[in-house]
Amino acid sequence: MKSIKTAIFGTGFMGRVHLEAVRRVESVEPVAIGGRNMEATRRLATAFSIPTVSSDYRELLRDPAIEAVHICTPNAEHFPMAKDAILAGKHVLCEKPLTTTVAEAEELVSLANKHNVCNCVCHNLRYYPMVQQMRRMREAGDLGEILVVQGTYSQDWLLYETDWNWRVDAKAAGRSRCMADIGSHFFDMAEHVTGLRVSSVCADLQTFYATRKKPKHTVETFANKLMRPEDYVQTPVETEDFGAVLFCMGERTRGGMTASQVSAGRKNRLSIEIYGTKGSVAWDQERPDELWAGRRDEGNQIFVKDPSLLKPAARNYADLPGGHSEGYDDTFKQVFRRFYASIRRSDATEYPQFADGLRQLIILDAVLASHKKRAWIDLPLV
Numbered sequence: 001m002k003s004i005k006t007a008i009f010g011t012g013f014m015g016r017v018h019l020e021a022v023r024r025v026e027s028v029e030p031v032a033i034g035g036r037n038m039e040a041t042r043r044l045a046t047a048f049s050i051p052t053v054s055s056d057y058r059e060l061l062r063d064p065a066i067e068a069v070h071i072c073t074p075n076a077e078h079f080p081m082a083k084d085a086i087l088a089g090k091h092v093l094c095e096k097p098l099t100t101t102v103a104e105a106e107e108l109v110s111l112a113n114k115h116n117v118c119n120c121v122c123h124n125l126r127y128y129p130m131v132q133q134m135r136r137m138r139e140a141g142d143l144g145e146i147l148v149v150q151g152t153y154s155q156d157w158l159l160y161e162t163d164w165n166w167r168v169d170a171k172a173a174g175r176s177r178c179m180a181d182i183g184s185h186f187f188d189m190a191e192h193v194t195g196l197r198v199s200s201v202c203a204d205l206q207t208f209y210a211t212r213k214k215p216k217h218t219v220e221t222f223a224n225k226l227m228r229p230e231d232y233v234q235t236p237v238e239t240e241d242f243g244a245v246l247f248c249m250g251e252r253t254r255g256g257m258t259a260s261q262v263s264a265g266r267k268n269r270l271s272i273e274i275y276g277t278k279g280s281v282a283w284d285q286e287r288p289d290e291l292w293a294g295r296r297d298e299g300n301q302i303f304v305k306d307p308s309l310l311k312p313a314a315r316n317y318a319d320l321p322g323g324h325s326e327g328y329d330d331t332f333k334q335v336f337r338r339f340y341a342s343i344r345r346s347d348a349t350e351y352p353q354f355a356d357g358l359r360q361l362i363i364l365d366a367v368l369a370s371h372k373k374r375a376w377i378d379l380p381l382v
């Protein structure tokens, strides 16, 4: 099978995660890396024997051999990069959040459809095998009508005033941090697994540090914890460290979630619970191979990932047999495998597309408006 040549834009935490994962996808060949910092770009390219590097992503877009690009740069760069890539005829896989505004996301959805390019927003957490098991259990009716959805996405890497990363800078990340960055993962998973749509929200956001001590050198995501910087710049902070959101999903279903980047001891924990009229399920990213299933009239169960015990459609997301853990890195492989398959076979779009990214910007807009008005906000009907 002819290899699809691809390029990675961005050399930080996500750029490396994408590069490592895409090399595990059959018949896909990363051939170029684009990054503003040429030293970091060359270092990454050398480490992975990637032949081409550039400090200007537009140069790589001019290479006809490159069919697809991964956008792993700070959020504010997603829109211009994705737009240029679509106009260059490239298939685009963009990290979440897709953009920093609804209008930009709408334009990308429209452009991608007009230019008939495959488009993916990387809500990879859908593709843990046990998350897919929850979805397929709901589709099979095992949960009955969904009554309650609750949970959290909690981290602690921005707990200290001295913690800094581009995500704290509203110019680079957009007008929301915690809800845009990880709250979007929770709501994407809640809608994907339940098949329901958030219809209204009531939100409260909190910024615990009005200023933070920004180190004078760049800090890769999560790398800040090991730092002992000699000097900082006291820098005003405009975006939230924490958000709590009550939400409705249609007429009856109710929910509540929190998103936090200041929860000591929670390293990267999306935890979701879904309660239906016939049964319930709960999944915790800190124990990703396990799925809790609750029943009223019989014992609760904890399933451990074993493809032979999964719903047939969920088995497609488990590459390894029972007892062999599949984790965060593997979810990127699962998304990328489906994205590249759709480049070869346009009917295979079993992955989150730009329209899903737009969906998250619409939810975020409502969350921000609700917080500002301190009132419930209804979302536009879908």
Ligand code: SOE
Binding pocket: 013, 155, 181, 182, 221, 268
């Ligand atoms: C930082 O919060 C981050 O890298 C997110 O941007 C990712 O989407 C998440 O998967 C891990 O944490």
